[in-house]
Amino acid sequence: MARKYLFIIKMGIKESVQYRMDFIWGILGGMIKILSLMLLWKTLYSSDMSNGKLHFTYEEILIYTILARALDVVIKNNINIVLPEDVQMGKLTNFLIKPIDYLGFRLFEYIGTNLTSILLMIGVAVFGIFQTKIYVHIGYILIVHILQFLISLLNSLLLLFLLYSLFGILSFWYTEVSALNRAYQVFLQVFCGGYVPLEIYGDTFNRIIKFTPFIYIVDLPLRIIMNRCSIRDGMIGVLVQFSWVILLFFLVKYMWKKGVEKFESVGT
Numbered sequence: 671m672a673r674k675y676l677f678i679i680k681m682g683i684k685e686s687v688q689y690r691m692d693f694i695w696g697i698l699g700g701m702i703k704i705l706s707l708m709l710l711w712k713t714l715y716s717s718d719m720s721n722g723k724l725h726f727t728y729e730e731i732l733i734y735t736i737l738a739r740a741l742d743v744v745i746k747n748n749i750n751i752v753l754p755e756d757v758q759m760g761k762l763t764n765f766l767i768k769p770i771d772y773l774g775f776r777l778f779e780y781i782g783t784n785l786t787s788i789l790l791m792i793g794v795a796v797f798g799i800f801q802t803k804i805y806v807h808i809g810y811i812l813i814v815h816i817l818q819f820l821i822s823l824l825n826s827l828l829l830l831f832l833l834y835s836l837f838g839i840l841s842f843w844y845t846e847v848s849a850l851n852r853a854y855q856v857f858l859q860v861f862c863g864g865y866v867p868l869e870i871y872g873d874t875f876n877r878i879i880k881f882t883p884f885i886y887i888v889d890l891p892l893r894i895i896m897n898r899c900s901i902r903d904g905m906i907g908v909l910v911q912f913s914w915v916i917l918l919f920f921l922v923k924y925m926w927k928k929g930v931e932k933f934e935s936v937g938t
Contacts, residue, residue: 707735745827747780753838818904819895825911832918842929863889886911
């Protein structure tokens with residue numbers, strides 16, 4: 671079983687090499703987003719607009735911006751786009767007759783396809799933080815924090831994949847989901863902390879959002895690695911995050927079964 675999925679990862683790596691321009695444009699797009707956000711924060715902090723209400727120093731917000739965009743590259747996947755296409759074009763049939771889990775295939779294919787981008791963006795993030803010497807503003811990071819971050823990073827990848835899978839599964843019942851898909855992506859980016867830290871939205875918002883899985887996609891891993899939560903709070907956060915992964919896994923499994931049944935009944 672492991673050998674089969676390793677083969678899928680290798681296929682994804684070969685595919686990424688064949689489409690070098692997509693890789694280059696993707697990296698450039700990510701860097702443009704980072705620069706745009708950094709200019710925005712510079713404008714805010716150079717004026718009186720922040721007025722101490724952002725809960726972050728200028729250096730901390732720069733670190734958050736770099737890490738958030740790097741994390742976006744690491745965990746982002748396209749199952750919400752590929753699955754509807756496979757359903758509408760009938761390609762899903764080719765997977766259903768094979769002894770392989772479709773969603774598992776797409777997950778490991780994504781890892782292989784984006785492995786080069788992931789490694790490069792991690793390198794860019796580390797270089798940017800250390801080159802500007804703003805890392806000193808997050809304090810001393812314990813090994814425990816690093817381990818918690820790595821676990822939360824894996825959970826984040828699975829969490830976002832499951833949330834996108836849920837949206838993709840809607841294509842079994844609805845033929846046109848592309849417009850809603852774009853809105854769904856922006857929604858997740860905003861409410862998971864992909865653009866700005868969730869702390870900025872205020873206490874009322876954060877009390878509500880903590881009952882959803884969104885806060886555990888970007889906000890939790892970055893709070894851990896930036897030393898903005900205690901070891902105890904980080905551990906609790908990782909456990910809650912993993913609970914959401916388990917819950918969404920069974921929900922996706924149930925919805926997938928119902929969707930495939932509808933797909934096969936229409937096909938016959």
